[in-house]
Amino acid sequence: MLRFSFIFRGRGVAKRFASSFSNESALPPNLLLPTNLVDPDRLKRPPPPADSSLPPLRKCDAAVPAHLTPVQTWVESLERQDSEPLGVAQLHPDVFAVPPRLDILHSVETWQRNYKRISHAHTKVRSEVSGGGRKPWKQKGSGRARHGSIRSPIWRGGGVSHGPRGPTSYYYMLPMKVRVQGLKVGLSSKMAQDDLHIVDSLNIPTPDSQYLLDLIRHRHWGESVLIVDVGEDFSENILQATANLKTVNVIPAIGLNVHSMLKHEAIVLTLETVKFLEDKLLWHDERYTPLYPFKLPYSDFP
Amino acid sequence: YLNSYMHKAWLGPSSLCCRTPGAPVSAAGLRFVSDAAPEDNRSPIIESTEEYKYVERLIPSSRIPTPPKHTGPTPSGWIPPADSPPSLPYMIRRSRMHNIPIYTDVTNSNRKLTLIRKVEGDIWALEKDVRQYLQEVTGKELPTQVNEVTMTLKVKGHFDKELKDWLVSKGF
Numbered sequence: 001m002l003r004f005s006f007i008f009r010g011r012g013v014a015k016r017f018a019s020s021f022s023n024e025s026a027l028p029p030n031l032l033l034p035t036n037l038v039d040p041d042r043l044k045r046p047p048p049p050a051d052s053s054l055p056p057l058r059k060c061d062a063a064v065p066a067h068l069t070p071v072q073t074w075v076e077s078l079e080r081q082d083s084e085p086l087g088v089a090q091l092h093p094d095v096f097a098v099p100p101r102l103d104i105l106h107s108v109e110t111w112q113r114n115y116k117r118i119s120h121a122h123t124k125v126r127s128e129v130s131g132g133g134r135k136p137w138k139q140k141g142s143g144r145a146r147h148g149s150i151r152s153p154i155w156r157g158g159g160v161s162h163g164p165r166g167p168t169s170y171y172y173m174l175p176m177k178v179r180v181q182g183l184k185v186g187l188s189s190k191m192a193q194d195d196l197h198i199v200d201s202l203n204i205p206t207p208d209s210q211y212l213l214d215l216i217r218h219r220h221w222g223e224s225v226l227i228v229d230v231g232e233d234f235s236e237n238i239l240q241a242t243a244n245l246k247t248v249n250v251i252p253a254i255g256l257n258v259h260s261m262l263k264h265e266a267i268v269l270t271l272e273t274v275k276f277l278e279d280k281l282l283w284h285d286e287r288y289t290p291l292y293p294f295k296l297p298y299s300d301f302p
Numbered sequence: 303y304l305n306s307y308m309h310k311a312w313l314g315p316s317s318l319c320c321r322t323p324g325a326p327v328s329a330a331g332l333r334f335v336s337d338a339a340p341e342d343n344r345s346p347i348i349e350s351t352e353e354y355k356y357v358e359r360l361i362p363s364s365r366i367p368t369p370p371k372h373t374g375p376t377p378s379g380w381i382p383p384a385d386s387p388p389s390l391p392y393m394i395r396r397s398r399m400h401n402i403p404i405y406t407d408v409t410n411s412n413r414k415l416t417l418i419r420k421v422e423g424d425i426w427a428l429e430k431d432v433r434q435y436l437q438e439v440t441g442k443e444l445p446t447q448v449n450e451v452t453m454t455l456k457v458k459g460h461f462d463k464e465l466k467d468w469l470v471s472k473g474f
Binding site for chain 2: 065066067099101103283285286287288290291294297298299300301
């Protein structure tokens with residue numbers, strides 16, 4: 001059986017760096033530990049148990065297959081730094097509990113990096129270098145090696161025989177279903193590693209960036225947070241708070257992509273975002289092959 | 303002499319064009335739109351969306367519909383999945399067209415393969431059951447290949463009909 005070694009609750013990582021001498025302190029002062037080390041001392045809130053009796057704040061709209069159970073997570077609030085979770089939400093297992101296909105994640109990530117790439121490296125071939133039309137000296141009798149032009153590749157200043165030729169495009173498209181599965185695998189991986197947080201709405205009391213940073217540090221969400229919301233109107237407070245922050249970013253739900261999910265440690269979704277993502281991502285499991293491009297109207301496009 | 307005659311004939315239609323609107327041109331038999339009786343109150347253009355429904359009902363759906371409830375096999379031979387999934391360590395989902403996901407493949411015109419896709423759960427238990435069932439059916443030990451990453455099972459030979467009937471009898 002494939003062993004998923006994501007959640008590795010070993011001994012506290014800090015103890016491994018402790019010196020065996022009892023006089024010295026537990027941790028050396030100049031030790032820099034990365035924040036995403038799994039350390040039970042951080043006391044992250046454990047996910048709600050599968051059979052919790054709390055009534056869910058949000059149920060799955062789409063039908064859940066009979067052999068799967070919905071994923072349960074806490075719904076939190078950004079209003080106060082130390083507020084308790086508001087309740088439990090149920091998420092669809094076909095979006096948030098998909099088997100972790102790292103090969104799909106890798107291929108979608110490389111596609112995202114490369115499909116926009118146009119390399120402008122260009123060298124001149126011997127016919128493009130100026131000059132070199134005339135035979136420099138006669139074929140026989142001069143005592144020097146025979147040459148046909150002064151711009152041949154063996155000459156200094158000559159053309160490059162097999163160099164990069166012109167702007168080359170690295171454009172290719174992965175199949176739509178592979179890209180959709182990449183999103184599902186990314187969301188499931190974040191959920192499995194306790195890095196996905198559901199929030200009821202993005203209303204924060206102050207437009208202060210420090211409030212967000214304190215909140216993230218208090219709740220041990222990680223170094224970088226990606227906040228996703230549906231629609232184009234965001235509240236002024238959250239926009240102002242994240243404007244000057246490099247590691248905390250707000251994006252609309254249509255902008256969710258595998259690269260951003262991998263780049264940020266934690267992802268925060270609102271309840272409307274979860275509904276939007278489930279609608280859009282689950283539609284691909286039950287759609288026909290396109291009769292005409294999906295940009296044109298269909299009667300029940302999500 | 304001829305030129306002046308042609309010139310007048312040629313000028314004729316142009317003079318007709320330059321006449322004031324309102325005077326019907328019966329000589330040439332033409333009636334321009336601008337000569338319609340001048341309406342004093344031009345009603346504004348009204349857009350009516352009542353006939354849109356005739357086009358909207360032609361736009362196709364993008365979702366595959368769920369099949370209607372059948373008890374037992376249908377006349378075409380399609381058998382619906384059981385209402386509750388069978389209590390086995392593995393699960394085989396139906397394809398998006400609600401069929402059993404077993405496919406055959408022929409490579410190099412002589413290598414026959416049967417592929418079982420969309421497996422969830424313990425794929426090794428499925429492999430053991432498939433090998434045992436095909437041993438009973440054919441009497442031969444067939445090589446199989448399990449791909450744990452893609453959760454697929456390949457069996458040497460074409461056994462799609464037998465495996466489909468077997469899976470349907472299990473209730474997948």
